[in-house]
Amino acid sequence: LTTLRFAKRFENLSGSAVREILKLTQQKDIISFGGGMPSADSFPVDELAKLAADTFADHGEQMLQYGTSEGYQPLREWIAGWLKAKGWNVTVDNILIISGSQQGLDLTSKAFLDPGDQVVIESPSYLSAFQIFNSYQASYLAVPSDDQGMKMDELEKVLVNNNPKLIYSIPTFQNPTGITMTLERRKQLIELANKYDVIIIEDDPYGYLRYSGEPVPSLKALDTEGRVIYLGSFSKIVAPGLRVGFAVADPAILGKMVIGKQATDVHTSNLSQQIVYRYCSQGMLEPHIEKICAMYKAKRDAMLAAMDRHFPKEVTWTRPEGGLFIWCTLPEGLVSAELLKEAVAKKVAFIPGAPFYLGGQGQNMMRLNFSNAEMDLIDEGIKRIGEVLTDAVKNI
Numbered sequence: 001l002t003t004l005r006f007a008k009r010f011e012n013l014s015g016s017a018v019r020e021i022l023k024l025t026q027q028k029d030i031i032s033f034g035g036g037m038p039s040a041d042s043f044p045v046d047e048l049a050k051l052a053a054d055t056f057a058d059h060g061e062q063m064l065q066y067g068t069s070e071g072y073q074p075l076r077e078w079i080a081g082w083l084k085a086k087g088w089n090v091t092v093d094n095i096l097i098i099s100g101s102q103q104g105l106d107l108t109s110k111a112f113l114d115p116g117d118q119v120v121i122e123s124p125s126y127l128s129a130f131q132i133f134n135s136y137q138a139s140y141l142a143v144p145s146d147d148q149g150m151k152m153d154e155l156e157k158v159l160v161n162n163n164p165k166l167i168y169s170i171p172t173f174q175n176p177t178g179i180t181m182t183l184e185r186r187k188q189l190i191e192l193a194n195k196y197d198v199i200i201i202e203d204d205p206y207g208y209l210r211y212s213g214e215p216v217p218s219l220k221a222l223d224t225e226g227r228v229i230y231l232g233s234f235s236k237i238v239a240p241g242l243r244v245g246f247a248v249a250d251p252a253i254l255g256k257m258v259i260g261k262q263a264t265d266v267h268t269s270n271l272s273q274q275i276v277y278r279y280c281s282q283g284m285l286e287p288h289i290e291k292i293c294a295m296y297k298a299k300r301d302a303m304l305a306a307m308d309r310h311f312p313k314e315v316t317w318t319r320p321e322g323g324l325f326i327w328c329t330l331p332e333g334l335v336s337a338e339l340l341k342e343a344v345a346k347k348v349a350f351i352p353g354a355p356f357y358l359g360g361q362g363q364n365m366m367r368l369n370f371s372n373a374e375m376d377l378i379d380e381g382i383k384r385i386g387e388v389l390t391d392a393v394k395n396i
């Protein structure tokens with residue numbers, strides 16, 4: 001084939017840069033802090049196997065038939081009740097089951113974005129979201145963040161001068177920084193979105209994984225005009241391979257997303273939805289979240305302590321209260337992508353920061369994942385990265 005006439009929407013899209021880097025890190029014996037995966041040890045394999053068998057035994061034929069695009073009704077009802085108990089003003093009509101929050105990003109983009117439409121992103125942000133917005137030919141307005149999340153004065157400057165349709169935020173235990181937006185900023189964000197008539201996508205796959213500090217209300221819980229589309233996911237609190245997540249939004253918005261979902265995959269796997277429903281309704285979710293929070297807290301603490309021990313004082317990093325990631329800032333002039341090569345030679349890996357930005361920044365940043373690291377290798381891995389950093393700092 002010499003001329004493949006692909007659609008324009010893919011013109012500026014390459015495979016994820018991080019996926020290429022991750023290939024490097026899959027070599028034998030490497031200690032990888034690279035990916036963003038939950039720990040396989042956290043998966044409740046035996047419980048889920050039993051629930052799958054129960055599903056086949058009790059509802060085999062119904063489960064194997066087509067289902068509704070909105071999702072399995074008992075699961076939608078369970079989620080609505082769970083969120084109501086947290087103080088959210090929702091009913092089952094506000095819940096759409098999606099095949100992971102990744103699909104929620106795709107369906108919201110499909111519902112709202114025409115080519116050239118503007119999307120506000122916090123900078124840095126989740127790079128797979130960029131790929132989705134790119135595939136709808138969006139244009140970007142990047143708003144910088146600090147240790148309190150997206151900067152609201154900068155956001156307002158952007159909103160005064162432009163007309164974006166969407167603001168994309170990961171306000172809690174952000175990917176890649178681990179930072180949580182403060183309550184004050186959250187309230188300002190809702191006010192600004194109301195004032196400038198913009199829809200907010202609140203992407204929250206990590207919010208349930210809190211290891212310290214006080215919970216902060218979600219943007220959706222603060223939403224006064226129904227303009228927040230909340231994306232939740234069972235990926236990080238049960239298992240990502242099930243591909244079950246949920247969108248919480250105004251029924252008028254969900255209606256459009258349902259039409260998009262009909263075209264995309266008709267509905268989320270019935271078997272996965274049944275398993276998740278049974279897991280949740282039989283009271284297993286909350287104790288499981290507690291268990292994985294204890295596991296990840298120990299790993300986070302071990303990684304932070306190892307960084308305190310082994311990293312040179314010129315390097316700084318976030319101390320996240322939850323989630324999966326720590327974000328490091330190296331002195332200006334150091335290029336983390338170059339240092340990764342030296343780290344891989346020492347059989348340890350991280351993700352360089354630049355792919356999490358759109359404009360070429362972040363060269364001196366790096367992201368470390370602690371959830372999928374083996375507890376007894378954290379200190380050794382961080383020590384080796386520390387050696388690379390110490391050498392690099394000396395040679396600036």
Ligand SMILES: Cc1ncc(COP(=O)(O)O)c(C=O)c1O
Binds near residue numbers: 100
């Ligand atoms: C910020 C963010 N959004 C969405 C996703 C996709 O998650 P899911 O498995 O629910 O599709 C991820 C996965 O790592 C993520 O980090």
